[in-house]
Amino acid sequence: MSILNAIRDQWNDLHPKERELAGFLLEQPQQAVQMTISELAQRSGSSTATVSRFCRSFHFQNFADFKMRLAAELAQQPAQMQYQDIVAGNPLQEIVSAITANHLRSLTDTTRLLDLQQLRAAISALHSANRIDLYGAGTSGMIAQDFFHKLIRIGKAANVYSDPHMQITSASSLTERDVAVGISYSGETLETINALRCATEQGATAISITKFGNTALAGHASIRLFTSSAEAGMRRGDMASRMAQLHVVDILFTGLVSEHFDEYVPRLENSFHMVRRYTGKEEREPS
Amino acid sequence: MSILNAIRDQWNDLHPKERELAGFLLEQPQQAVQMTISELAQRSGSSTATVSRFCRSFHFQNFADFKMRLAAELAQQPAQMQYQDIVAGNPLQEIVSAITANHLRSLTDTTRLLDLQQLRAAISALHSANRIDLYGAGTSGMIAQDFFHKLIRIGKAANVYSDPHMQITSASSLTERDVAVGISYSGETLETINALRCATEQGATAISITKFGNTALAGHASIRLFTSSAEAGMRRGDMASRMAQLHVVDILFTGLVSEHFDEYVPRLENSFHMVRRYTGKEEREPS
DNA sequence: GATAATAAGAAAATTATTTACGCCTTCAAC
DNA sequence: GTTGAAGGCGTAAATAATTTTCTTATTATC
Structure with a gap:
């Protein structure tokens, strides 16, 4: 979930209206990608201009670009593991799996983000x-x-x-x-x-x-x-x-x-x- | 690949211009989902009207709906390829896929070999x-x-x-x-x-x-x-x-x-x- | 050869998105 | 407090994209 992660990541730097929008995106991403910019603006309590600017501030080409990439991200089967931190005394086999999952994930997410x-x-x-x-x-x-x-x-x-x-x-x-x-x-x-x-x-x-x-x-x-x-x-x-x-x-x-x-x-x-x-x-x- | 399969499936029932369009979609789906309807029409040698009708004939709500679903579908496939060497003048998209496949492969193979x-x-x-x-x-x-x-x-x-x-x-x-x-x-x-x-x-x-x-x-x-x-x-x-x-x-x-x-x-x-x-x-x- | 059916583009109408503009709030300096 | 600057943000204008309508061309059928 690199895009949604990035949004969460930057939460502190977001303006008030952008936060409302971000909140909606984080909660209802599946619905969001099916909406037009005006629907999204309305549902998230902001305006089309704000949504458009939001997308550009995240370095997407435009709203359409944002929607496509988010959709692609959401389509990834959730079977993939989440990024994991190091924890105490895991069996080695699990560590291997976790690291491998992290790395595979990192590569596929990065590929998806490439412009x-x-x-x-x-x-x-x-x-x-x-x-x-x-x-x-x-x-x-x-x-x-x-x-x-x-x-x-x-x-x-x-x-x-x-x-x-x-x-x-x-x-x-x-x-x-x-x-x-x-x-x-x-x-x-x-x-x-x-x-x-x-x-x-x-x-x-x-x-x-x-x-x-x-x-x-x-x-x-x-x-x-x-x-x-x-x-x-x-x-x-x-x-x-x-x-x-x-x-x-x-x-x-x-x-x-x-x-x-x-x-x-x-x-x-x-x-x-x-x-x-x-x-x-x-x-x-x-x- | 249900959407692309469906297109291949219906090939015989498609009108001439629709076939050109379908052909392009089957060959370059990754690029297609990033295009606007007019770009797609131009690249596939048809018109915007034809593309729009094509989408509806496949029972999508509209072109946007089609694009989103195709994008979601394309994001699913992991594209496990063989290790590849650098070759001349590949489209960038293919290079990205090849490198990604190489790396993913390298990691999973290594994990499998670990003692x-x-x-x-x-x-x-x-x-x-x-x-x-x-x-x-x-x-x-x-x-x-x-x-x-x-x-x-x-x-x-x-x-x-x-x-x-x-x-x-x-x-x-x-x-x-x-x-x-x-x-x-x-x-x-x-x-x-x-x-x-x-x-x-x-x-x-x-x-x-x-x-x-x-x-x-x-x-x-x-x-x-x-x-x-x-x-x-x-x-x-x-x-x-x-x-x-x-x-x-x-x-x-x-x-x-x-x-x-x-x-x-x-x-x-x-x-x-x-x-x-x-x-x-x-x-x-x-x- | 006329007529009907339909493919398919041009263009009009509609809808969506971006940009320009300006109001309003906030915050800092005086 | 007042004033001014900066910046967020919505409205509306401009632009772009999409759908629909209208039209023409082609082919099959009678």
Whole structure:
């Protein structure tokens, strides 16, 4: 229930009328997706304009887009388990099932949330970028690293920074021909936000990868990519969200390579062979 | 697929233009549900009136009703596909499906391969370890990093090395009270193998995380954990395998924390709160 | 060859959605 | 308290989407 989760998640940031609307959506989602915007407005005690704005504030293209995605989400059979936090002394078998369910869920939810338009825009921006900067802290820093590995394999001029000073230093030298990617699950990591803002000020194209919702980081990006947002159990940490972020990175990368196949694939294969050759015979496949 | 089936079913009774429309719907249902009636009419070479009538002839209330129900239906199917390599110029939607299928597959396959006995042994070894060394190169190095992040959060004396010299240097000072974890998808990365061998010679408990099969790395480990082994497309790289490795790491970590709940959870929560406190108010959740 | 039946598009009518505008509330500064 | 700025939110105008009506073209039947 990533959309409904996101709504619950942002409850505190919602305006009064939006809350009434959100409340109705959370209680009667099945009915809501069958209504027109005016019915929904009436039933939830707000106006069509408010509903429309609500949808856009959650980064949906429009009301129709919102309705379709919510419907798709609701159609998922409830057999799927809910996201679970770590609890005491579970049998190992149950832990395995729970983690697996969390991860599968995270991936399918993220896939459902993906906006192909934004994805296409991101791919195109990355392809034509003169330089690519990647920013992320903590676990998201690792995602950035992963993306970095991929990009240099196809010969992109990419850099990755976790150090806030270096982030700003690098961002300050970007131009409108460059791309900056800010990664943060919460979307509220100050350092990453600042780096992306700085990049935007220099005219670079800013791409954000955050949990779904109205996050500060996404607010500063011109291309927004989202992962599913489960309520964060602090114990569970960022396991599922990290999977989701990697998933988005993989899709971005694969899309990029696929769309410019002849240019990138030879480089990809070359990097593969070279690693093999220079790290000993024993290395038969990428580790 | 009752709606699409019904359309196929009635194929013979359809008028020429309706067939074109039906054909498009059967081929591109995912795209169709995102379109307006006029887009759909245009793409399928008919007119809005025809589409509208088509929906009613199938006893839907109207076009919107049709769209919603089809969307709900499409959301149901999990689309279990085979592992796929990157190919040229696929539509983005297909790339998304393929990657998602790869990842889901990778996780479920890995879960199926998991040996609870080995898992228990690994958890127990990690719990009582005096020191924990993590070795990995390339992408597997990132997995090791990820594990490292997790372990230090619960106060374990962990270290992670990607540099072969440092790996050996550290491994050489391990004792029988320590644990070494070697990560390599192929299981044939020389540096990682050597580091694990060195650790074993010092009497440390060696844990391997490799693809399933008879790999060199697993041969040098006393506790062997496996991920699913799909044929590696060199273009596809290590995306799915990385997901699987992280999956194993997550299960290991969660099992560890769950089994020693009272000891580890306070540390985990403390690290969470401290990161929050020392990285500014804006940081509401782990990035 | 005329007539009836029906397919199917154009356009009109209807309905739905978004946007522009402005009122009203809230909150802070004076 | 008064004033001004900011922003929420509804009304209504503009836009877009959908359905229905009207019309034409085609084919089958007598």
